[in-house]
Structure formats: structure tokens, C-alpha cells
Amino acid sequence: MQPALRDPNPPLTRSVEDYLKVIYHLSSQGGFAATSDIAAMLDVSPPSVSGMVKRLSETGLIEHVPYRGVQLTSQGRRAALRMIRRHRILELYLTQHLGYDWGSVHAEAERLEHAVSDDLIERMASALGQPQYDPHGDPIPTAAGDIEETELVALADARVGTKLELRQVGTQDAARLRYFAEQGLTPGVLLTVSERQPFNGPTTIALVPSGEPRVVGRELAQLLWCQEIGA
């Protein structure tokens, strides 16, 4: 007898949807998502994760290698990308049409993503003109489940002298996001790397075209994902 699989098409619960999203993020670089990392990201105990991992692998959404970690199956990946699409369209809609600032959209989207219908999401996407990026510069997966993969460098690692476009801001922390906005550091901005202090010191940049300088500490510079601009 086979090891009792579950109903292959249960409606996903809110918890399940959130687990799939964090597993996606933790394993997107190809590796396994570790139990303790999932637990930390969801603010839940490791045994709770072990329990959920059991259920998710029984429903075929993830692959579990005991003591090593988990990965999404293609079914799980599809479900995760659907949630990420919802989340990012919601974030953009709230900023563009309801006056939210980019520091506060995340919490709202985190709840709404589980309650909206596909129909509503597609209406929002239409109202936004089928957008490609959310307010933080993260790519929005298509309804078919494709997502843009770009090679980006953290500003903290960019070579001095290069010219960059700021593409993504890798945090949801409201205070940091507010600070970035004040400094004019939002996706799409062009800049050149002027210098970097040794021993994990700050990076100094010049905004293009204004030339205005900014000094960015290492912690923050690791959150600014940039693309090198071809000469």
C-alpha cells in the first residue's frame, strides 16, 4: 500500500499560502529551505514547521529531505508565484490608487493576498496597465506563472567607478523604506559609485544626473540591488 496521499486539490489555507511564499524565497537560489529559517521568517516554532512540512509534502506541494530541508514541487512553485503576483499587484495598487506609501503597503498586502479573487487581481492589474514591477522594484510574475530573473549586485558589492541603475530595494521595513525615499533612493534611479571605505565601511555614490552625493552605510547598501549600466 502506498503512503496515503491527500486530496490533490484542497483549497489552500492562509497558513499554507504563507509557508509556500517563504519557502519560495528561501529556496529561490536553488538550494533547500531549512526548517529553522522558515520558522524564523514566519515567526513560528520549528516544530510547527515540521508539522506543516509533513502536510505539505503529503499534498505534493513540497519535497522534503529530512534533516536537510524542503523545496517546492512544480505545483508548489506555481501556487507560490500566484501568491507573489497577488501580493505585488496589491502593493502597487494600494500605492498608486489609494495613496499608501511604500513602507506601509506590505502589511496590508500580506493579509489581502489571501482574500482577493483572481478576477479582482486581474482588474487591478488592468487598472495599473499590466505592470511589471511592484513599488519596491520586485518583478511581478505573470498570471501564467513566469517571473523575470535578473542578475543584480548589491550596492555594497558594486565596484567603485561603475554606473548603476537602482532596481530593487530589498526590505519591507517601514523606517528604512522611508529613509531611502527621503534620500531619493527609489527603483529606477541612476548613480555612479564614487568610493568605498575599507573594513565594511560605507559606499559613497553620486546620483545621476544631479551629481548629488550620498553616503550609504554597509547595512543599507546591502539592501540596494542594482544593475550595471553598459557603457
Place this chain on the structure above:
Amino acid sequence: MQPALRDPNPPLTRSVEDYLKVIYHLSSQGGFAATSDIAAMLDVSPPSVSGMVKRLSETGLIEHVPYRGVQLTSQGRRAALRMIRRHRILELYLTQHLGYDWGSVHAEAERLEHAVSDDLIERMASALGQPQYDPHGDPIPTAAGDIEETELVALADARVGTKLELRQVGTQDAARLRYFAEQGLTPGVLLTVSERQPFNGPTTIALVPSGEPRVVGRELAQLLWCQEIGA
């Protein structure tokens, strides 16, 4: 020893919020909401209602008279009206800003009402200009928890010869709503009652000012809530 009250301020769950809303609707004419009516409206078994009733009275949201029914406490009424405000603002926002028709908003609002923040609701209310009525003509409670109480007559009961304003459409059924819209029977429309056939027969009306006649069967005429227009 007292009969063990629960935490007076638990965050309300989705289920609890839906129970409070239906209890509000069932007891709004002053009476008690019966277990079996609550069960029917939530599509849940009567024992499930008994179980929930126990929890809700322990948290002080309702008053339970065994074998008679339940009523909301003032705390429960406040919570119910908050949900009704959310629901109706969502319905109106979806129709006004996202192209929904009035037959399909209900299902969407039924889920979203539990996920939106107060902040988002107030932003939608602002975008709508602090509206007073939802797409079906139902009054929207204020943020403070006040709701307009109007004396309305069902078209089925209106005296022949009277002039009426159609105020509310008392159904969420998509097919019926679509039909009403086709017939031009939407809140705000003026009409006069031309005649009524005996033995629960249809009511014939004339739209004002066009004079166009409509014959409305009893079942539908009971859903059209009207206000008599002073001569």
C-alpha cells in the same frame, strides 16, 4: 466563583465576524435570532451554531436565552456594524472603481471584509466621497457606528396609486440583480403603482418620468423596498 469569562478583547476571527453580522440582520427588528436561522444563513449545522453561541456569550458579544435565541450586546452590535460598514464600502468601491457589477460584488466583499484594515476602509471611503449608501441602496454605518434607520415598504405591499422612490434592493442573488438592472429598477428610481392583481399577483408600475410600464411578480416585488413620496 463566577462562570469563567474569556479574554474580553480577543481579535475576532473570520467566523466570529460572520456570525455577528447574521445575528445583527436576524435580530435587527428587535427580536431574537434563532439558532436554526443563523445556521441556515451561514450554511452550517445547528450544533455548530450552539457551539459558537457558547463562545460568543462567554466573550460578551451576545446574550443567549436558551431555547429562545440570541441578541447582540452593545459590544457585539458595535463589532457587527463595523463589519457591515466594511462590507458596504467594499461593495461600492468595487463597483465604482474596479468595474464590478452589483451582482458580483457581494461574494468578493464577503471575504475582503475580514482582511482589510480600518485605514484601508477609510481611504476607500474618502475616494468615494464618504458615501451613505452601497450599490444596493443599503445604508453604510458611520465609522462611529451609527446607521440610518428608514421606514420602507416593499413594493409588493405598496398601495395602488402611490408614488414611490425605490430605495433598496433586498437580495444578493446575481441573477435577480442583473434582471432588476435590465428593467431599470435600481435605487433612486421614481415610480407610481398602477395596479395589483389579486391572489398574490404581480404589481404593475410606471416609471417616472418616462411613464414606461413594468410588471413585477410578487416574489421580486417583495425585494424592492420603497419610500413613499410626499405629494
Place this chain on the structure above:
DNA sequence: TCTCATAATTAGTATAGACTAACTAGTTCT
């Protein structure tokens, strides 16, 4: 190769919310 720290899992418990089956209170009819 053995030991130990760390990470992961299992065992056992709790709560919310649903269900069915069985029992009982209230009401209505004869």
C-alpha cells in the same frame, strides 16, 4: 573515530471550528 553543539523531529497538548448522532425542552394539537 569520538564528542558535542546545533538543528530537526517526535510526542503530547491546546484551541477554534466544523460535523453526526443522540437526547431534551418547548409548543401545539387532540
Place this chain on the structure above:
DNA sequence: AGAACTAGTTAGTCTATACTAATTATGAGA
């Protein structure tokens, strides 16, 4: 008043999801 119907409640079970405490596997150092 008693019988009988109806509505409501209790008893017992189930699933999802969380928790703490206890146990075990894995990989790094000695």
C-alpha cells in the same frame, strides 16, 4: 393532560494549526 413534533442542545469526533518538552540526527572539531 398527554402525545407528538420541532427546534435546540449535548456528547463525541475530526482537522488544521499552533505550542512546549523531550529525543534524535548531522556535521564540525578534537
